[in-house]
Amino acid sequence: MKTLIVTNYYLPGIKGGGPVNSIKNIVENVNGDFDILTKSKDVGEKQNYNNIDVNEWNLSEKNRIYYLDKLALIRVHRILRTGKYDLVYLNSLFATLSIYIYFLTIFSKTKVIVAPRGELNQNALSIKKNRKKIFKFLLKYYFNFNEVLFHATSKAEEVDIKDNFNVNVKIISNLPSKRFEKVNVSFKEEKCIKIICVARISKMKNIHYAIRRLNAIKSGQVIFDIYGTFEDEEYKKYCENISLNSNIKVNFKGNTPKYILNEKYKDYNLFFLPTLGENFGHSIIEAIQNHIPVLISNNTPWINLQSKKVGFNYSLSNEEDFEKCLLKLTNMNDLEYKDSFSGFESFIENELNTEENIKKYYELLVSGQ
Structure with a gap:
């Protein structure tokens, strides 16, 4: 199949988080030739990414990426028409580019797959809830015209x-x-803890809750470093x-490129994220891959x-x-x-099912099964 992946934000951006x-x-893992349609700017930025060609196709290894400078409906329509895609994979339910695709494929035979990325979690829906409620109402009519498949990343998201x-x-x-081949684990000093959090500074990530819990520690040394962009000035x-x-x-x-973050993990003893909801939690898994224990919510x-x-x-x-x-x-x-946290490699092998899931993505996005 010829597949177009549509995502509001993509590389080389560093502010878009898990999606x-x-x-x-x-x-990187699925053996398919994907075209990717995305914006030419990172979250909240006014300047285009460096070293890209805007409003035209850029070659990236075996894939092509189209960076849109402005969200012109006519340009997106032209990309869909000339590309003659069998499948369009939307990396968000509510993103602007997804809305364009809904409009342009109302009477199309192109197969559409939607990955909500946790956007239908009750806590996520409570943010800007009136706007989302109206849009959900309109989407139900779209889904009556088009046979759309949803991609969930967990049983809870399916619900x-x-x-x-x-x-x-x-x-x-x-x-x-x-993963990096070598994992370096920090020395844990008694009555001292160095904590890392990698997340957008947003209500959904519950950063204030994490900070408040630290006040239970009345003595000893506590360092809590938070890597991520602020989404809300008031928050x-x-x-x-x-x-x-x-x-x-x-x-x-603030914002930190992933290659730098991968070097930072060895400086910490704990990853702390009491999130309101994650459909996967890439930063959680990356901490575990780096043999850093995690303290998270049950969401x-x-x-x-x-x-x-x-x-x-x-x-x-x-x-x-x-x-x-x-x-x-x-x-x-x-x-x-070190005695308390010795299960990292077992978790990675038994919980992530990476090779099996790569095959499933191939069937979904490449072979059309």
Whole structure:
């Protein structure tokens, strides 16, 4: 099949978060010749990416990428018409480019697959809920005209989709990023903890909740470094102004390219993300790939982490669970720490099912099965 992947943001952008990684990992691992349609600017930026040709096809290894400078409907229509695609894969339900595709394929025979990327999670729908409610209403009429397949990355996301739309759903987990061959683990100093978070600074990621839980640690040294872009100026100020004990230091590190982040993991003892919802959580898995234990909410596909010796997952309603965990981890020495978290390679082998999922993506996007 001839497949067009449509995503609002893509490489070389670094602000698009998990959805960008989802497409990057498909393109890198699945043996298919994909065309990719995306914007020419990163999230919130006014300048185009450097070293790209705008409004024309760019060759990237075996794939082609079209960077749109302006979201002109006529240009997107021309790309669809000249490309004669058998399949269009939308990397978002609500993104602007996805809306264009809905409009342009109302009476088309082109097969459309939609990957909501967690957008139908109840917590995600509660943000800008009136706008999304109206759009969902309109989409139901579109789905009556077109046979659309939804791609869910977990059983929980399948439930979210079917709660909102009467459509067919295919479940294939996201593919993890390729690993570096060597993993370096940080020394864990007693009564000291160095924590990393890689996420957009947004209400959905629940960054303020994480910062507040740190105040349970009254002694010892705590460093919490947060790598990610601010989406909301008001929320940014709120997070920055949270009062903290004098032994706690929170640093907002901003946007950081992935190749630099991969070198940073060895400096930390814990990954902390009490998210409101993840359909996969690329940064969570990348921490585990780097042998960093994770402390997360139970709003992700990853559960029973303590028994698997890779971390902890708790309900957000139980603040005390998070705080007791942070206290315990801070007080651990290196021997206790390494003994507690020894399941990383087993988790990667048994939980991610990478090779099986690569085959499923090939069947979905290349062979048309």
